[in-house]
Every structure is written in structure tokens, then in C-alpha cells.
Amino acid sequence: MANIRSTTPTPRNEPVLGYAPGSPERSTLITELKRQAGTRVEIPLVIGEKKILNAKTEHKVVSPHKHAHQLATYTAATAEDVQAAIQSNLAARKEWAALNWEDRAAVFLKAAELLAGKYRPVINAATMLGQSKTSHQAEIDAACELIDFFRFNVHFAERIYSEQPQSAPGMWNRSEARGLEGFVYAVCPFNFTSIAINLPTAPALMGCSVLWKPAPTSLLSAYVGMQVLEEAGLPPGVINLVVGDPAVISSVALAHPDLAGIHFTGSTGVFNMLWKTVGQNIDRYKTYPRLVGETGGKDFVFAHPSANAQELVTGLIRGAFEFQGQKCSAASRAYIPKSLWPAVKDGLVATAEQIKVGDPADFSNFMGAVIDQKAFHKIKGYIDDAKQSKDARIIFGGDCDDKVGYFIQPTIIEALDPHYRSMREEIFGPVLTLYVYDDAKLDETLALCDTSSPYALTGAIYARDRRVIAHMTRALEHSAGNFYINDKPTGAVVGQQPFGGGRASGTNDKAGSIWNLLRWCSHRTIKETFHPITDFRYAYMENGGSA
Numbered sequence: 243m244a245n246i247r248s249t250t251p252t253p254r255n256e257p258v259l260g261y262a263p264g265s266p267e268r269s270t271l272i273t274e275l276k277r278q279a280g281t282r283v284e285i286p287l288v289i290g291e292k293k294i295l296n297a298k299t300e301h302k303v304v305s306p307h308k309h310a311h312q313l314a315t316y317t318a319a320t321a322e323d324v325q326a327a328i329q330s331n332l333a334a335r336k337e338w339a340a341l342n343w344e345d346r347a348a349v350f351l352k353a354a355e356l357l358a359g360k361y362r363p364v365i366n367a368a369t370m371l372g373q374s375k376t377s378h379q380a381e382i383d384a385a386c387e388l389i390d391f392f393r394f395n396v397h398f399a400e401r402i403y404s405e406q407p408q409s410a411p412g413m414w415n416r417s418e419a420r421g422l423e424g425f426v427y428a429v430c431p432f433n434f435t436s437i438a439i440n441l442p443t444a445p446a447l448m449g450c451s452v453l454w455k456p457a458p459t460s461l462l463s464a465y466v467g468m469q470v471l472e473e474a475g476l477p478p479g480v481i482n483l484v485v486g487d488p489a490v491i492s493s494v495a496l497a498h499p500d501l502a503g504i505h506f507t508g509s510t511g512v513f514n515m516l517w518k519t520v521g522q523n524i525d526r527y528k529t530y531p532r533l534v535g536e537t538g539g540k541d542f543v544f545a546h547p548s549a550n551a552q553e554l555v556t557g558l559i560r561g562a563f564e565f566q567g568q569k570c571s572a573a574s575r576a577y578i579p580k581s582l583w584p585a586v587k588d589g590l591v592a593t594a595e596q597i598k599v600g601d602p603a604d605f606s607n608f609m610g611a612v613i614d615q616k617a618f619h620k621i622k623g624y625i626d627d628a629k630q631s632k633d634a635r636i637i638f639g640g641d642c643d644d645k646v647g648y649f650i651q652p653t654i655i656e657a658l659d660p661h662y663r664s665m666r667e668e669i670f671g672p673v674l675t676l677y678v679y680d681d682a683k684l685d686e687t688l689a690l691c692d693t694s695s696p697y698a699l700t701g702a703i704y705a706r707d708r709r710v711i712a713h714m715t716r717a718l719e720h721s722a723g724n725f726y727i728n729d730k731p732t733g734a735v736v737g738q739q740p741f742g743g744g745r746a747s748g749t750n751d752k753a754g755s756i757w758n759l760l761r762w763c764s765h766r767t768i769k770e771t772f773h774p775i776t777d778f779r780y781a782y783m784e785n786g787g788s789a
């Protein structure tokens with residue numbers, strides 16, 4: 243359709259379904275959980291039209307809360323497979339980029355409808371079984387946030403394409419937002435199905451082709467995403483799915499002259515390594531690769547003596563323990579004034595006692611298991627350290643059991659030293675460390691909060707006095723990219739709280755916003771003159787330059 247100036251459907255956040263007892267969505271989800279639990283999926287590499295299965299490089303996908311339960315097998319890519327995937331990306335790119343942007347947008351609008359409809363229980367069940375999310379955590383991530391990414395990104399793309407320069411008389415200036423030449427390498431974390439699928443699809447919407455590397459531990463839901471995109475009409479080769487040894491995949495992708503960008507979410511260490519490798523290879527590339535990385539966090543909650551203790555307790559419990567604390571935004575350190583501490587401590591312990599941990603298919607559970615054995619041992623290490631340290635004491639939880647699944651009870655540590663390691667380092671598990679400060683030392687403690695961790699992803703303050711809120715907001719200006727006032731630091735919604743942090747937490751390109759999409763296009767400015775000049779001389783040169 244060439245003769246049209248389209249406007250995209252106005253995006254609205256997908257309503258979150260409640261899964262209350264007796265609700266139709268709950269019974270559909272339970273049926274789907276049983277179906278998937280009884281199936282073993284074979285996850286292939288997806289390279290252009292080809293679905294490659296290779297028994298020789300096969301690995302298992304298991305349920306974190308029942309690690310004896312194998313959900314799927316996947317084929318690990320060899321270096322040759324990765325080369326083939328990149329060639330296929332490059333072959334598909336031109337035609338994809340040359341489509342009207344509305345045609346690309348329609349693929350993702352259709353995918354949003356599929357996810358809101360028949361695929362909703364499928365992707366939610368895959369996220370519950372494969373990543374150990376409860377029905378609510380799966381619903382807000384795999385269904386709603388992903389649908390929101392698709393619908394809002396289409397709207398943001400429209401705004402980018404309509405942003406045009408001025409034209410002086412006799413000319414027409416235009417700005418064309420071209421998709422990047424080459425391929426984008428999308429490397430994903432395990433913890434959000436929506437992020438894992440947004441990382442390849444945001445650049446694809448803007449006309450890029452993408453080599454997509456999901457985390458092996460979230461492959462079950464990622465592969466549902468691939469199937470949704472295919473059903474929505476995404477042409478083969480625009481997004482190729484490769485998984486396997488990340489070092490092998492990265493060594494091919496980062497050495498390739500056509501690398502146009504990296505869209506990464508994961509830990510700071512891995513992103514630093516990717517960035518360094520790009521630096522070492524800089525002379526090989528045809529273009530400067532765009533580097534977008536959202537990385538680790540040590541997210542804080544800072545309470546003022548004027549805070550409401552009950553609101554604070556609820557914010558801490560939900561912020562720290564939902565999805566087992568494996569959200570990049572999870573509250574993992576808190577600063578509590580001495581005057582509030584007795585009420586807060588009693589409230590935290592009383593609430594944490596009510597939390598049930600177990601299989602998310604049992605709807606009475608608030609928490610599932612942590613993702614894998616490596617995460618289990620890392621988190622347990624921090625808890626064991628607190629058990630024997632003179633600088634810390636455990637005030638709730640501390641039990642870890644990996645016999646059936648990788649279960650860790652919600653754990654609350656009181657740090658006696660504000661620089662104790664669990665106040666500074668990212669743990670990525672259900673562990674909240676608190677430091678109780680002297681009410682008279684507000685400013686010193688704000689400075690501690692600002693400086694004691696290298697990260698700056700999310701943070702929350704709780705206070706009632708407006709002057710104090712303004713003061714704390716200023717003092718913590720660079721401590722968080724997503725800052726909350728009297729609310730928990732998790733639960734950012736696409737289109738409402740664009741997400742990302744600074745310092746060691748990433749490039750802060752704000753996933754789910756127009757700013758992120760700008761990184762996946764390169765503008766061509768077009769000036770067309772309607773009165774081309776015919777004389778090289780300027781007015782000041784007339785009459786031979788004499789007065």
C-alpha cells in the first residue's frame with residue numbers, strides 16, 4: 243500500500259488476568275500446564291527456513307522446581323551453524339528492510355493478538371514450568387509485558403518515522419530511519435520471557451535482521467515466542483535462533499565484519515566482556531556496532547523516619563521475594579531508620595512467615611525455585627557467609643534445599659556493617675539485606691546508599707514529608723535509572739516506566755521506549771532542491787568584489 247499515511251492502533255497496556263479460583267483463565271492454564279508437563283519438546287536451531295536438530299549436540303531443559311523433570315531437549319549450535327545463521331540473516335535483511343514499515347509493524351501487532359489469545363496459556367505455562375514463575379509472575383511477564391512491547395514499539399516506531407526536519411522555501415528535507423546494515427546480535431537473560439523476545443524483535447521492527455541467542459534455561463518459553471512470530475508472518479531469516487556454548491556463538495558473531503549491533507540484557511561481567519571484544523575487533527567492522535546493554539543491579543529501598551511502616555514492609559516483601567528475587571529490579575538492600583526498625587522487623591518476619599515456596603503449579607505458592615544449580619550454590623554461598631559473619635545476622639529464613647528443586651527460603655539479613663558484601667554485591671536470589679541507621683544520620687546514610695555499590699538500576703524511597711522526598715530524590719539522583727517514591731522498586735510497565743539504569747547497570751537505553759528503538763536505526767537525511775543553483779558566485783563577489 244503505497245498511497246497511504248497510516249496511523250497505528252493506539253497502544254493500551256494488556257489487562258492482567260487474575261487466575262482466581264474458578265476463573266476460566268485458571269482452568270485453561272491448568273490444562274496447558276498438564277499438557278506441557280507431559281510433553282518433551284525438541285527445540286531446534288532456527289536458521290532461515292531450516293529447523294536443525296542434531297542428536298550429537300543435544301542438551302536438556304529441566305524444571306527448576308523439579309530438576310528430574312526434563313521438559314525439552316535443544317540442539318547446541320556449532321561455529322558453522324552460527325556462520326550459516328549470519329549468512330541467512332544477511333540474505334533476508336534487504337527485503338525485510340525494504341518493506342513498508344507498516345508491513346513489518348503488522349507482524350508484531352498480529353503476534354500481540356496471538357499472545358493475547360490462544361498462545362497466552364501456552365507461553366505462560368512454558369514460563370511457569372521452565373523458569374519457575376507463579377501464574378501471576380508469568381502473566382505479567384510472558385503475556386502482558388511481551389504484548390505491551392509489541393504494541394507500544396509499533397507506536398514508537400511510527401513516532402520515529404514521523405519526526406521530520408523543517409524545509410526552507412524551495413526545498414524539501416526528509417529524514418529516513420534506515421534499519422542497520424548487517425546483523426544485530428541479541429543475547430538474552432533467563433529471567434524475563436518478555437525481555438528475551440523483545441531483544442530480537444525491537445531491532446527487527448526497525449528493519450534489522452537478528453541473530454538471537456536466548457539463555458538455555460529459558461528456552462522453552464523463547465521457542466514458543468519463535469513459533470508465535472512465525473505464525474504472525476515473520477519471514478524466514480529475519481530472526482535466527484541459535485543456542486549453545488555462548489563462547490562459541492560469540493566468537494563467530496563478534497568477529498564478523500557485518501556486526502551492526504548488540505542488544506544485550508544480563509550480567510555486567512558478560513556485557514563488559516562483549517564490549518571489550520568489540521573494542522579489540524573494531525578494525526574489522528564495516529560500521530560502528532551499536533552497543534545496548536541492560537545489566538546488573540543492587541537495588542535499594544531507603545526509608546525515612548516519616549515512612550509508613552506497613553507500606554514499607556509490603557514494598558520490601560514484594561520487591562525482594564517475588565520471582566525468588568531474580569528480577570534485575572528486585573529490592574536487595576534496604577536502609578531503615580532506627581525509630582522504625584522494631585515495627586518493620588516485626589512486620590517483615592510476620593509476613594515472611596506466610597510465604598509458601600514450592601511448585602508454581604500449586605497456586606498457594608508465592609515463590610518457586612531459583613533457576614539452576616549454579617544460581618542455587620551462589621545464593622547459598624551468600625547465606626552461609628552471613629550465618630558465620632560477625633558483620634551480619636540472619637533475622638529470617640536461610641534454609642536451602644536442592645533435593646527436588648532449587649529451593650531457597652526468603653531470607654532477610656541484618657548487616658551490622660553497611661559495607662558488608664551482601665549490601666554491595668548482586669546476589670540475584672531471595673535475599674534481602676538491611677542496614678539500620680541512626681535517624682540523625684540521614685545525609686551520611688544517603689551518601690552510603692549512593693556510593694557503596696557500583697550499580698544504579700532501581701531504587702525506592704519511602705517518606706511522607708514532602709521536603710524530605712525532594713531532598714532524598716536529589717541526593718540519589720544518579721543512584722537509579724528507575725526511581726520510585728513510596729512504591730516497591732520492581733514492576734515497571736511498558737509505556738509507563740521506561741526501564742534501564744546507569745553506572746554498572748547498563749547503557750540506559752530504556753527498553754520499551756522510543757529511545758531504545760532509536761538505537762536500531764541509522765538516519766539518512768535527504769535534501770531535495772527545487773531551484774538548483776546555476777552560478778557558483780556569492781553576492782559579495784559581485785562587481786569584482788569592489789564597493
Ligand code: NAD
Nearest residue numbers: 430431432456457488489492508509512536537538539570
Ligand atoms: P548472564 O549474564 O549469566 O547471561 C545472560 C546471557 O549471556 C545468557 O544468554 C548467557 O548464555 C549469555 N552469555 C554468557 N556468557 C557469554 C559469552 N561469553 N558470550 C555471549 N553470551 C554469553 O545473566 P542471567 O543469569 O541470564 O541473568 C541475570 C542477570 O541479568 C542479572 O545480572 C540481572 O541483573 C540482569 N538483568 C538485567 C536486566 C536489566 O534490565 N538491567 C533485566 C534482566 C536481567
